[in-house]
Amino acid sequence: MSNRTIVLGIAVAAVKEAAGAEPAMPEPAFCRALSRAGAPLGIGVYVFAPDGYEPETGVLHAFRLEGGRWAKRAVPLPDVVYDRCFSSEPGQGIRCRSALAAMAERKPHIPLNGRLPGKLAVYDSLKDDPALSGHLPSSLGFRSAEQLLRLAGAHEGGIVLKPSSGMQGRGIVHIKRGQEGEKVRVNGRTRQNRPFAAEFEAGRPFARWAARFIGRRTYFVQPYLELSGADGKPFDVRALLQKGGLGDWTLSGIAVRSGQAGSLTSNLHGGGAAEPAAAALAAKFGGEESERLLEQIHTISKQTAIRLEGRFGRFAELGLDFGIEPDGKLWLLEANTKPGRSSFRMIGDERAERLSIERPLLYARYLSSRQYTSFAANESVNGRRVNAKFANPLRPFNVQEVHR
Template sequence: MRTQQISFGIIVASIAIDQAEQPIMPEPSFYKALCLTGKKHGIDVYVFDAAGLPPHTNELHGCRWEDDRFIRQPVPLPDIVYDRCFFIDAAQQLACRIMLGRLAAIKPYQQLNGRLPSKLDVYESLKEDGALARHLPHTHSFQTAEQLLALAKRQALGIILKPSSGMQGRGILHVTRNPLEGTLHVKGRSRQNRSFTLAFSSDDAFKHWLSRFVHHAPYLIQPYLELSGEDRKPFDVRALIQKGQKSDWLVSGVAVRSGIAGSLTSNLHGGGVAHPAAQLLSAKFGKAESERLLEQIHTISKQTAEQLESKFGRLAELGLDYGIDRSGHIWLLEANAKPGRSSFQRNGDQEAERLSIERPLLYARTLTRRLSPSFVANETANGRLLHASPNNLLRPFNVQEVHR
């Protein structure tokens, strides 16, 4: 029986057109790789946005990679939608939601990657698993400056205040109190991702500044973990876990990102550098301990994916960020439903980079094959019709940071 070609649509928040009438979009190298790999597997891959389905028409326009460039052209309605939307405002989000609602009414489809709720909800769900709970930093929802100061007083190394919907380490703070002088010291990154340090001689001055900095945005409080080596460079471990062709969870790659000495974060956008995981961990902990740590990270990653999927519905991939303290204890810091891939490109891990691109496509084919032998594209993976509504189609993935 001839395999019917799958239409794999990547939705992004916006596609602009430059003066040469060339499409401008986020993550172009990633989408190019998906397009080229899709051709090898008989999958038609294209990129589209809310403007791709104008009002009063059922014709979708998207961008395919052809003749060494992206070309905007009419495309078939998608069987699979891969959400890579990173919104800059509510208007973009609403436009995408309305468009996807119209799209589903014309032809039901499946969304490849599921969604996660708030960071706090993710933390609470993972904490229910005893094996995972020991790897989670205690997390509180930020309510008041008084609450923050009380928690900071109980932590010898201070506390971390981070946005509930942060990206790339922006807006993160490390707050400590000098026990002798009583002054408060703040090290952080602005929303423009610039490092800064401040000192406050009084609690009132700190509270006034914090109110303006937070500005009603949701934040989380965690104890500060010493996640840097003797070189004072902070580092974390990014594990990418994805559904494979058999719908099982597989770790596609692990990379270590190290930041600038004395910096608060190791994000690549903040000046961090990606390294092969085994190489850097061996240098810090020795070869035997490095192998133990990586094996444990694989185990925790699979347990995390299974737990989150059992709580929040089917997922396709997760970027999981870990910290390792000086005693060798592993801490799960972030769960990211829209993970980036550039760590593997930057550290030269070609196999991880290949798998990170190929597995979403192979999983998409598996999803469609489950529907029926003849590939009926309007049913869900378990055989039920997809009842798509605008409220269910797209919501901000406000749980994760995006580390490219």
């Protein structure tokens, strides 16, 4: 492997600058941690936004950590790009993709992580896998308010309406018919992540609300699952699967996230809290059952990564969210290619937090040394090799692997 410094650019949607103030960027603690961890590994790290690139000249202005402070500098174009663009405003996603495409025309770079399509397309790619199908809630694309009323009446617990490209629990709604079927109760979170609850008459009043709430966005429908503990707080399990310096998948950490009592979601951005997975699951299900669940989560995580890479191409990391019903039934709820790490910091899992930062850097170095080139999502379908290796041998899940 070459001893040259690898240049890793962290792409973010925007960096706000003000005279005399520290630049305000998304995920500041994560960006700082990556910058500090990169130098000992021979990786130069900077943070850039789309407006920092000048296509006419090929000059990129980015932010480097110098003496503990962010300094804006003209920098060489990156060898590897770590896409952490989260769109909070219209057009941000397009601007990010356009800037990355223009930079690649000037100098090709390696995307660290791939992208997944909408959640319904991800479900369709997994549902035929025998190892996964029994752990996937049935999902249907939204078609009409009448469809919602019919499905809500067919499921005793009601249904959940989810945005296909949503994140952080935003825009998720639980819809349930009243006992007589004439009323419809809805509760969930707005697109601004504020909790709400309302009741409508079935028919036009509900249809008008659904049209306003959904708008032109793509939504899908799932049966409502009882994913709360005895305390009434919803909870899920976040597993962070990453590749490291050998290019194989490893579970970096796992945590239980609990929401507020009566809330629909357990996302940390919605006011939730995090707990160590082994202790939290043992308290809810007992020691023996919690070990079974953790092994199952590890096995399903591995198979999900293999399946998604076979369908959509190479990935560096996946955040997988699991729900567990009171009887111990495990559900795979979501796969995320831009996972957060804050839950590990909240539970004091220093090892998982460290690995979650180091492994993307090690994988970036691995990719650069192998001179991997990017490929489109459908190239794996056309027969190109997909890098979906796992550590050999892959041991069954061991709690000590994550929480020691």
